[in-house]
Amino acid sequence: MGKTIAEKIFDSHQVDAPYPGTTVLRLDAVFCHEITTPTAITDLMARGKDRVFDPAKVKAVIDHVSPAKDSKTAEQGKVLRDWAHRHDIKDFFDIGRNGVCHAIFPEQGFVRPGYTIIMGDSHTCTHGAFGAFAAGVGTTDLEVGILKGVCAFKPPKTMKFELVGKLPEGVYAKDIILFLIGKIGVNGATNMIMEFTGPVIDAMGMDSRMTVCNMAIEAGATCGICNPDATTVDYLWPFIKMDFASKKDALAAYAAIASDSDAQYEKVCKFDLSSLEPMATFDYRPDNVKPVRELAGATVDQVYIGSCTNGRIEDLRIAAAVLKGAKIHARVRGILSPATPQIYRQALDEGLIAIFMDAGFCVTNPTCGACLGMSNGVLAPKEVCASTTNRNFYGRMGKGGMVHLMSPATAAATALAGCITNSVLYKGGK
Amino acid sequence: MKTFGGKVLFLDRADINTDEIIPAKYLTEITKEAMKPHLLEDLKLEGFDRRRDIAGKRVVVTRENFGCGSSREHAPWAFEVNDITAVIAPSFARIFRQNMYNCGMLALELPAATIEHLFKAYAGKETTMSIDVTGGAIRVETAGVSETIQFSLQGFDAALVQAGGWLEYADSNY
């Protein structure tokens, strides 16, 4: 019988199976940021266990609140910074070099097909786009990961999503994942892995695949995952060219990790996306999803483009194509946060930043900031934000505020119109 | 091992998320104690009054998919510093559930019908539960009424509760 990619990764990383239904895995990487790691560090210190299993496998970034906004966030940054230096963690990204964790770590080549990765952050599922098993964990799991390089999981049950057809104009990765979450619900994939396959995924670049995997957690999934292919190899080539004689060799090695055609799935869902419309959320749950058409006209106070979901170069290009030559609505505050310095630089070089600024956007440094209501664009009570982020929980972007999740194209069009709008109406500047 | 049981807080809504349990803005706090006044601060639930309803409670009974959303262990900590060490629901979000056991606390799954019965028979009344972890029994009591509900805590979950948490367990095993 064949195996899924997740089963193969579990098989190759198992160090213990202490009880039925519990597998302890060896970790290839532990990612850290300044919100959830300092508590782990201080606890390890208090226990007299301030050690790191392998400094080369631990990567850290200050991204959630950067620059620090007050003494408390400065202290969090300091705890992480001091720890990284103390343990000689070379891959530590401080201000000037820092970006949103789930954008910068893949960009630096830290994610590889077949890897096991944990981080004290629920959107760690993003890295499954590369064919890795990557899961968000709490502080205690993180502590054990840092100290021992292991983490315990339930056996990997996988739901397969076969996505076929051709996406219509104005419909993007974000619309797909919102649509799927709307279909299966916030609890639809709890304790499961969502494997995304089919021609629609095959045709996607890595940026889009990361967008899709990023929101797997919003359906309760442990991880989103895409099988590695030539697109994965192309993206990773600068980092793996020392390991393989050719791209073909790399592809062959990674193909061995991919799911077998006769693998067993918990469930298989097939969707033809040829007539999918742009989607957005309403209310306070990520599975409250409707076509943009049905929400059109709802006014917004702020438009936020950024985050680990949609702050990558492809997203900026898509939004800029909508904004080019136009001005955002006088009532709307537009905020763009490119997810990493490299993305920022590239957007500058391509003239995208100028388009955003001409349209009236404020361009911030790379940071999570407003996505979790911490800095750089927090909402006032009763304010509404059209956002490319991943969570619309009550108060997520500021106490009493409400968030509509949508694609960068829809967000850009919404910024121009001042109310939720389909981007197709604006294509080519209007 | 922690102690479990005492007065019960009923939260009659599914999908209560971690942002509702402890809003992100408090994640800049470094101590667990700092979470104490903010437990369930953003909970959207009619009739719930945080100031009135949390004090003195030691067990939460709630609905499906409790703790969905972020990975923050601040959510279990916010319960822990309020002396609530057990949450009982038909199902939990994976990370929240694991975080509870990793802290040596209980996230007990009972059948939806049993939870429904608990709500019908006990919600809105002064109810207490004594929880016997090794015996797998919950004694539920309110004025004049009582019953015992069985549960089974096995394998890894039981080992973590016994050890007092995952760090303790991992430290002695790996």
Ligand code: SF4
């Ligand atoms: S951008 Fe938002 S969702 Fe992504 S890691 Fe940062 S806070 Fe979390």
